Amino acid sequence: MENKVAVVTGAGGTLCSAMAIDLAKQGYKVALLGRTEEKLKVVENKIKANGGIAISVCGDVANEEAMKAAKDIVENEFGICTLLINGAGGNQNDALPNITEFDERELEHNNEIKGFFNLNMKVFQNVVEINTMGTVIPCFVFGKSMAKHKQGNIINFASMTSYRPITRVAAYAMAKNGIQSFTQWLAAYLAPAHIRVNAIAPGFFLNDRSRKIMFNSDGSQTDRAQNILRQTPLKRFGEASELIGCMNWLINEKNAGFVTGITIPVDGGFLSSPGV
Template identity: 70%
Template sequence: MKNSTVQKIAVVTGAGGTLCSEMAKDLAKQGYKVALLGRSLDKLKIVEEEIKSMGQVAISVSTDVSDEASVINAHAIILKELGSCTVLINGAGGNQMEALTNITEFDDRELDGDEAIKGFFNLNMDVFKSVINVNTMGTVIPSFVFGKDMAKQKHGSIINIASMNSFRPLSKVGAYGMAKAGIANFTQWLAAYLAPAGVRVNAIAPGFFLNDRSIKIMFDENGNKTDRAINVLGHTPMNRFGEAKELIGCMNWLIDENTAGFVTGIVVPIDGGFLASSGV
């Protein structure tokens, strides 16, 4: 059962984004003191002010979650201003347009310098590597830094943000898919490792949700669905995109020791049936 003496302090990375900002605000409504981490302080401050307007506590810390020194610095600030973390949401990550191909299978033209074709063989490997780094080490490092507090307290919950790519590779997003598959594996590994410390580690795998980046992929400048969007929705039985608020119930279940105290090492898809559909 939940230890009522443990402070309710949550660290949310990627907290300026569409999905994790909703998570942060819901945690605040529950009485958590929330530390908002991300690269853009301006985006974090918007969420911070929303939380404070509810009469709750939040601080913003500009952090590069893929850099250990930056996360250690954030940890020191949070420890001083709020206390020891008891819930960690590893939501920072995302993709880059430069890491996406614009074709779904090999085309000879990608070897010939045809600028209209962006295949695997003419991607920028530095960008490819950076996507893997922010999505993998951007989860590993906060878990490494804040997980120590949880291990000392013999209490805590870590939630990683996985993806449909964690279950099967999607076209065009080789780097992102590789990284998110790694998140599922790391979630299981860390869950088994931290179980003796009383720390549970799970992951939420959103299906297709709209945010600032995906809107540009799913809709053209006139607001019409792209071929990618039509394809995605055609493979989603509920025939719509998810909304950020639809992740909250799963998050709250996973962090609640009264209802999920024996749950660790799982990856929960919230996908409108995407994984259940063969598309045939």
């Protein structure tokens, strides 16, 4: 494509910032979308320091009007989006129980026990919304221009929880399971418009939030980290750079032009290990 314009949501995060930087090196004009301008500007400055082209656009990916405004900015600055990467999402502590199975004390509103029955349902709903509609709405908004011009490529972010639920993350797992299904549906729907839609399912990668979950203050691994690595045959966490090859294969029309509707795990073998 002569006009290579990439829109990357969640671009201020560890994984998507690495993807955005690599796309800029390939000659894409990169629009960095997210809610925190400060984080986006860090990535924008890195891209520009390397001679690339990027802009930061703040907005809530789960808000249709905000995404329409973002699309107008992108199209005025760069032109029609040809690659959309939906990396925005995440979890919230108030949606996470601190137990992994039912305990009667959660019915008594015991302050030490946070189970499913004393979670904050508004926060639970918010996690589902940002991880589902936060992908659907950018596809709806930017995909419309792609369809009009009969070209484009969409990569969604799935998760290990797209395949099986993981303890304590019910809202996130519910949403990411839906992303895998939505990716398949949208791929079939947009095929006549020559738009391929796929997803990447990262395994356990470290970012600012996950480091607090995986490591104690003294640097030792938490029980959760040890459980994850026990079921990860490669016995380590992933690095952001290790998603780049998968992304580049999916966006390459020569090598992956017949690939659409799939979700690719990049997980160190996590899904291949049943734990027994």
